[in-house]
Amino acid sequence: ESDPTKPKTSILFKKTLRFDLTYLLNDLHHILIFHGDADNLVTVSEAGEIHEHAGEPKRLMVFKNGDHVMSNPEHQNIFARESVQWFREFLKKSS
Secondary structure (H helix, E strand, O other), X not given: OOOOOOOOOOXXXXXXXXXXXXXXXXXXXXXXXXXXXXXXXOOHHHHHHXXXXXXXXXXXXXXXXXXXXXXXXXXXXXXXXHHHHHHHHHHHXXX
16 A cells, blocks of 8 residues: 555656666766765766766766765765866866
8 A cells, every 4th residue: 555645656757757868978078976875866876877978077976875965064065165176177178
């Protein structure tokens, strides 16, 4: 029996939540990926697959006990610092 406290999701909606964009990854570059190893929506292996197939430059940072929304303030600070550094490095080169 279903749990009445949880929202109902149709089978069709569940099927449309997953899609494959791997064919686009070879054309992507300058990618900075932040991922939590406790993310319950996107697995670490999926983030790794994006990183593996993307072109250079690329970087993957995995946060221990990090969730999908990056709710840990320490992770947020690292995200902000690393993002600024990444943009400074690569925006400077493109101008």
